[in-house]
Amino acid sequence: MKNKFMITNESGLHARPASVFVNNVKSYQSDVIIRKNGKEANGKSLMRILTLGISKGDTIEIEVSGPDEKEAMAAIQNLIDSGLEG
Amino acid sequence: MKRQGISVSDGIAIGEALVITGQEPDIQKDMQGSVQKEVQSFETALENSRKEIQNIRNQSAADIGEEQAKIFDAHLSILEDPEIVDGVKEMIASEEVSAAYALDRKVTELLQLFETIDNEYLKERAQDLKDVGRRVIRHLLGVKDEILTDMKEGTILVAHDLAPSYTAQVDRRKVRGIITATGGRTSHAAIMARALGIPAVVGVKDIIKHIQPGETIGLDGFTGEVFLKLDNDQFQMLREKQQKNQARQDKLKKFIGKKTMTKDGLVRELAANIAAPEEAELALENDAEGIGLFRTEFLYMNRTELPDEEEQFEAYKAVLEKMGDRPVIIRTLDIGGDKNVTYLDFPEELNPFLGFRAIRYCLEHPELFKVQLRALLRASTYGNLKIMYPMVSNLEEVRAANALLEEAKQELSSESISFSSNIESGIMIETPAAAIISDQLAKNVDFFSIGTNDLIQYTMAADRLNEHVAHLYDPFHPGVLRLIKKVIDAAHQEGIWVGMCGELAGEEHLIPLFLGMGLDEFSMNPGNILQSREIISKWSMSEARELVQEVLNLTSSSEVKKRLDFFK
Numbered sequence: 327m328k329n330k331f332m333i334t335n336e337s338g339l340h341a342r343p344a345s346v347f348v349n350n351v352k353s354y355q356s357d358v359i360i361r362k363n364g365k366e367a368n369g370k371s372l373m374r375i376l377t378l379g380i381s382k383g384d385t386i387e388i389e390v391s392g393p394d395e396k397e398a399m400a401a402i403q404n405l406i407d408s409g410l411e412g
Numbered sequence: 413m414k415r416q417g418i419s420v421s422d423g424i425a426i427g428e429a430l431v432i433t434g435q436e437p438d439i440q441k442d443m444q445g446s447v448q449k450e451v452q453s454f455e456t457a458l459e460n461s462r463k464e465i466q467n468i469r470n471q472s473a474a475d476i477g478e479e480q481a482k483i484f485d486a487h488l489s490i491l492e493d494p495e496i497v498d499g500v501k502e503m504i505a506s507e508e509v510s511a512a513y514a515l516d517r518k519v520t521e522l523l524q525l526f527e528t529i530d531n532e533y534l535k536e537r538a539q540d541l542k543d544v545g546r547r548v549i550r551h552l553l554g555v556k557d558e559i560l561t562d563m564k565e566g567t568i569l570v571a572h573d574l575a576p577s578y579t580a581q582v583d584r585r586k587v588r589g590i591i592t593a594t595g596g597r598t599s600h601a602a603i604m605a606r607a608l609g610i611p612a613v614v615g616v617k618d619i620i621k622h623i624q625p626g627e628t629i630g631l632d633g634f635t636g637e638v639f640l641k642l643d644n645d646q647f648q649m650l651r652e653k654q655q656k657n658q659a660r661q662d663k664l665k666k667f668i669g670k671k672t673m674t675k676d677g678l679v680r681e682l683a684a685n686i687a688a689p690e691e692a693e694l695a696l697e698n699d700a701e702g703i704g705l706f707r708t709e710f711l712y713m714n715r716t717e718l719p720d721e722e723e724q725f726e727a728y729k730a731v732l733e734k735m736g737d738r739p740v741i742i743r744t745l746d747i748g749g750d751k752n753v754t755y756l757d758f759p760e761e762l763n764p765f766l767g768f769r770a771i772r773y774c775l776e777h778p779e780l781f782k783v784q785l786r787a788l789l790r791a792s793t794y795g796n797l798k799i800m801y802p803m804v805s806n807l808e809e810v811r812a813a814n815a816l817l818e819e820a821k822q823e824l825s826s827e828s829i830s831f832s833s834n835i836e837s838g839i840m841i842e843t844p845a846a847a848i849i850s851d852q853l854a855k856n857v858d859f860f861s862i863g864t865n866d867l868i869q870y871t872m873a874a875d876r877l878n879e880h881v882a883h884l885y886d887p888f889h890p891g892v893l894r895l896i897k898k899v900i901d902a903a904h905q906e907g908i909w910v911g912m913c914g915e916l917a918g919e920e921h922l923i924p925l926f927l928g929m930g931l932d933e934f935s936m937n938p939g940n941i942l943q944s945r946e947i948i949s950k951w952s953m954s955e956a957r958e959l960v961q962e963v964l965n966l967t968s969s970s971e972v973k974k975r976l977d978f979f980k
Contacts, residue, residue, distance in 0.1 A: 337717045340533050345489070371495035373541060376534055377525035 327399055328389045335409045339380035343410035348372045350405055356392025358402075414646075415616050417591070419636035420602035422939045423611030424654035425568055425589030426630045426647065429623050432571035432578065436546070437555045443510045450504050454511035457551035462491050464547065468581055475584065475608075483540070490544045495522070512552040519545035533716045539575055563587065568631065570623055574601040584608045589631045591638055593619045603710070607690035609697070613638050664942035668699045672945045676952040680927065682944055683739070683935040685913055689730045694938045699945075702739040704861065704935020705800075705913035706731055708784070709747060716755050718780060724787035732795025739796045741861065741913075741935075743840070744784055744813075746770045746802040756780075765869070770803030775812050785820040789831040798836040800861060805843040810856050813837075840913070841899050842866035850899045854906035861935070862899055864914025868892055887916050888969040888978070893925070897964065900929045911935055921976040923947045925963055928956030 335343055351358045351369050358369030362384060367374035369388065380386060390398045443450045469484035490496065496518060503514040519541060526538045550557060568589040569582065579601055582590070590605050595614035605612035611633030622640055623629065630639040630650045639646050672682045683704030684695035695703060711719045711727055732740050747753050748769025761767040774781035788799055801813045814837060824831055838859035841847050847867065850860065868885055869875060871892055876885035886892065896912075903910035911933030916922055918936030923944055926934070928951075934944060959975075966972050 340716075368495055371493050372489065373493050373522050373537070374495045376537060377522065377529070379529040 327391070327395055328387055329399060329403070330385055330387050331402075331406050333380055333382060333384050333386060333406070335411075336382055338382050338384065339375060339378070339386075339410070344372055344375050346410050347402075347405060348375065350401060351398060354390075354392070354394050354398035354401070356390050356395045356398045358398065359389045361387040361389070413622070413640040415619065415622070415638045415640065417613040417616035417619075417636045417638055418596060419612075419633050420595075420597050420599075420614050421590075421605040421610060421612035421633050422937075423589075423609075423633045424631070424650055424657060425611045425633070426628065426642070426650055426654070427566040427568040427588040428564070429570050429625060429627050429629045430563060430567045431620060431623055431625045432569065432574070433620070437549065437553050439510070439512045439516050439549065439553070441509055441513045443504070443508060447505050447508060450511045451501050453552060454500060454504065454515070454548075457511070457548050458491055458497065460551045461544070461548045462488065464551075465491070465544075472581070486537070486540050487544050487547075490541060491548075510552075512549050515545060515548055515552070543575065568629055570619060570629075571601075572620060573599075574604075579604040582608065582610070584610060589613075589633070591616055591619055591629075591631055593617060603688045603690065607688070607694055609694060660943075664946060667942045667945040667949075670945065670949075672701065672948055674927065674948055674951055674953055674956070676954070678953050680931070680948060681911070681933040682941050682948075683741075683911070683913075683933055684938040684941065685935050686731070686938075689727050689734075691938070692731045692734045696734070698938040698941045700738070700938060700941055702741070702796075702933075702935075703731065703735060704741055704911055704917075704933055706740060706742045708743060708745055712745060712747060712753050718755070718783070721783050721787045721790075724784060725790050728788055728791035728797075729794045732791055732797055735795055737796055739798055741798045741800050741838070741911075742788060743800045743802055744771070744781070744788075745774055748773050765866075765875075771801045771809055771813060772803065775809060775816075778816055781813075782816055782820050782823075785817050786824060789817075789820055789824055789835070790829060792832040792835050793830055797832065798838060798859065800838050800840060800859075802840045802863070803842060803866070804839045804853070805845045807849070807852060807856060810839060810853060814856075838908075842870070842914075844871050844895065847871075847895045847899050850902035851905060854903050854908050857908065859908050860899060860903050860910040861933075862896060862910065862912040862914060864892075864896075864912060864916040867895070867914065868916075871895060886969050887919065887922065888972040888976070890964065890966060890969070890972060893972065894964060896926070897929050897960070900926075900931055904930060909933065918944055920944070920947055921973075921978045924951050924956050924959055925976065927951060928953070928958070928960035 333339055337343060339347065348370060360367045360369045360375060360378065362378045362380055365378055367378050388402055465484050465487050469481050473481035499518050500511065500514045503509065504511055522541060523538055526534045563583060563586050565586050567587050568591060569587055570591045573592050573594045587610055590601060590610055590612040592601050592614045593616055595601055599614060602612060602614055611631060613631050613633060613636050616638050628642050630642055630646065672680045681701045683702040684700035685705040686692055686695055686703055687707045688710045711724055728742060748758060748764065748767065759768065788797065791797065804810055817837060836858035838857045838861060839853065840863040841850060841860050842863035846853060868887055872884050872886060872889060874881040874884035876882045900910050909932040912926065912931055913935040917934040918940035927948060936944065963972055963975055966975060
């Protein structure tokens with residue numbers, strides 16, 4: 327399943343927000359892929375996510391597939407809504 | 413051969429040069445055995461690297477502090493990153509290449525991607541990634557870490573620059589000195605060297621080219637000199653200076669635990685200036701009675717985004733807890749001027765020192781300033797906090813800053829977050845205007861701290877880094893001294909205390925003069941504290957007051973210097 331998200335927190339998907347994201351999705355079995363402007367990254371790899379250079383105001387697509395994809399997607403939605411603080 | 417650098421940590425060192433070249437080992441592309449074997453040795457190397465990093469992490473947490481150890485948490489997470497772990501395994505299998513080759517290529521690929529994005533944070537992560545990559549490759553190839561294994565007792569580390577991950581591995585029992593080719597007083601290596609009490613000189617250009625590994629070299633952390641190909645005379649000279657310094661340090665030790673007291677029993681306070689939480693330890697080792705200036709710029713510099721309230725709170729809390737009951741004066745953000753922060757939009761200025769900096773910037777950006785004030789207030793319950801505003805030039809600024817402080821207090825109260833009820837707030841006196849109206853300012857603050865570096869430069873209208881006018885930057889100028897006296901008198905007239913946190917506070921010839929003027933607190937480099945305690949113990953207040961009478965009637969800086977025995 328796919329979903330589009332707008333990143334609204336100040337520092338985008340960098341620094342702490344990116345680690346928070348990775349640490350949360352790691353606990354799900356499903357594969358997580360993040361896409362921005364035709365580039366994609368494994369959502370469980372901090373190094374890879376950083377290379378997308380996601381800033382405040384960017385829209386990204388996240389695809390989740392696997393046995394617990396529903397739960398994973400809901401968690402991601404929550405995470406981004408709450409500003410990726412953790 | 414002698415080379416000049418910037419002295420950043422006091423002391424003399426003679427020792428064997430260990431040159432950190434950062435050179436990469438040779439990597440063979442072809443695999444030795446089967447894919448399965450190659451994958452297995454990759455996993456073993458990851459595991460060994462993990463253990464090694466864990467050890468260094470614990471060591472540096474114990475030696476330096478939890479903050480420093482966090483670098484290695486980032487390293488550990490890289491070891492688990494699926495892009496690296498799975499990506500390398502896939503490459504080994506699909507291309508039948510060695511694990512070291514696959515990892516090296518993976519790291520290079522990622523670094524190239526990082527480079528396309530202009531972002532300070534990514535530059536730091538790139539450094540981490542390189543470090544971790546090198547470590548795992550070393551394990552794969554059975555090559556030893558140059559810094560960890562070659563380090564013997566009596567080593568002087570020489571490097572282009574020391575990355576945080578390297579400085580955290582520095583064993584203070586073995587390393588006698590540190591020399592780097594780049595950097596300045598606030599570079600990471602400099603702060604760490606001071607925190608560990610290791611003599612250091614930085615900014616020695618091209619040093620690596622001129623040095624033979626294993627050669628005996630010397631460094632003078634007082635003058636910033638580095639001696640290569642030590643001849644006998646230089647060796648003797650350094651030895652003597654070292655022994656003299658050691659003897660002096662030993663003699664000064666008897667002042668540890670003593671009050672700072674004049675011959676006739678008047679007690680004063682000697683405090684330390686620090687620029688990072690790690691330096692609080694050094695302040696205590698030198699028996700500082702407080703922190704007279706905790707610069708908070710380190711939190712904002714060398715990064716890409718503002719530090720949030722939590723991060724600031726942790727840094728302030730760490731120092732307050734460490735210092736216990738001793739007062740800690742934390743200065744609010746003093747950026748601008750020569751201290752620029754790339755992610756904040758500072759305008760290009762013709763005269764940065766006469767421009768948009770310090771409290772001027774903070775008052776224009778209350779949203780940024782209030783984050784710091786909230787963090788300070790929250791930390792206040794962990795010790796004896798005092799808040800100080802820099803670069804004040806009129807009363808309105810003081811009122812505006814205090815109004816924001818009041819707002820921050822209201823906010824915290826309404827969120828049921830506690831803070832101390834009796835936090836003193838004061839100002840730095842570093843503009844001539846503030847000094848001249850100090851009688852009026854004193855009615856509105858709890859204390860003054862005289863920032864002599866800026867006060868001299870603004871009073872004399874001379875930049876000490878400009879060689880043509882550097883002689884005019886003159887602490888002994890009667891105009892400067894009279895202005896300082898005026899500030900101290902004004903403070904006492906209004907019943908507030910007054911300290912000094914510029915370099916002059918630790919200047920041995922001027923201490924008796926400031927003592928006589930009635931200065932209450934002297935804040936300086938931690939290394940000068942015990943010496944200053946000794947100087948103060950040799951004077952009585954009546955003698956010091958007489959000295960002030962005499963000196964303030966002299967008409968030139970050279971007469972003042974002569975009277976203060978500066979030439980002896």
